[in-house]
Amino acid sequence: MTTKKNQLITTAFELFYYNGIHAVGINKILEVSGIAKKTLYNHFQSKEELIEATLTFRDVQYRNWLYERVNEAPKGIERIHALFDALDDWFNNRVCHFQLFRGCFFINTSAEFGDPSTKINQVCVAHKTEIRRFIKTQVSELNIQPHHLELITDSIQLLKEGAITIAAVQEDCHIAEKAKKSALLIIDAYSNSAINKG
Amino acid sequence: MTTKKNQLITTAFELFYYNGIHAVGINKILEVSGIAKKTLYNHFQSKEELIEATLTFRDVQYRNWLYERVNEAPKGIERIHALFDALDDWFNNRVCHFQLFRGCFFINTSAEFGDPSTKINQVCVAHKTEIRRFIKTQVSELNIQPHHLELITDSIQLLKEGAITIAAVQEDCHIAEKAKKSALLIIDAYSNSAINKG
């Protein structure tokens, strides 16, 4: 992929993520990136195609970051800790190659494009589904009974998505820590050792 | 307030909630409501003022519904059940005076208006803060220790916001039930009777 195309995608993503997609015009992206309009329409058929490209870009960037952060911890409960610690860094702008936290780009974009049948919306769903799959993989390494796998995965995803929303809307920068506590409590309640204790 | 003004607000809300705010022009609102442009600008100074009015409208409508649903249950754990049962009805379009579920209007709007310093965004924050206050009131009626009040409130709000997001983006219509299970588990872990048991 050419440099210009990458520049367009990253510039578009930055502006979209900050301001919302509908609020950012093509001309603004060209002005900020310093790239000619012809070049944009040489690489993308339409604004929609550029939007889709920014979603793909962010999907890769975000998952690379999150998965690396989680996978560098040892398997098991440590990775649940790592998940929420990563969120905490994200909310508090300690991820240096991310820009200022403004919620989840996929939730935001999905909110802007109401109709669930659009391709844009489907990319957002796919991202969340993939994240859930990843969480499930981590949960499966815990000392739990297999029939609790889905339920614990759901709980953690609920807490994660809730934390992102609360961090974004209410600007509560400690929310990831609170979500982590709840997650650990739930895991503990379902864990084999807890059952053995009881 | 005049009938025309109300019509404008409800029509605008319906269109905004379905399609996103930036995606809906003034002319579309006029066309659907069948009201003249002059009348709109007689009641509102700008589109922004109309947006603010739709936010206030929804804030009142939504809280009236939710608070009534919760308050008709007896105080205590029953009201936590009622909270998540209400969410379940909302997600599954069983609230007859609401339109098709498309997530939380305040989260969606906040996502579209990135800058947290705008008045529009502040109204969204105020809504969430008020909802949290209400949840806290319900939690305070549970058989818990006072120093756990904030933490349990946070947990329930996390699960609630997470459920709204997942229901909206992934269209998982059973998510409220799962959130409820997690909430009850957390409350049970913190409850006095549980501590007495251990």
Add this chain to the structure above:
DNA sequence: CACATAGTAGACAAATAGGTCTACTTTTGT
């Protein structure tokens, strides 16, 4: 060197945005 590729600058078009204004009609309160 030459030529194809990729990029630039920006005029232009068509559509749509928010918002104003005039002229006319309907409603409403006294």
Add this chain to the structure above:
DNA sequence: ACAAAAGTAGACCTATTTGTCTACTATGTG
């Protein structure tokens, strides 16, 4: 009944939107 208030229809204005097109300019490889 009559005057004031509220509403209608829609032309109009200006700014902005996405997208096209032309003419020109780097650039880099055979």
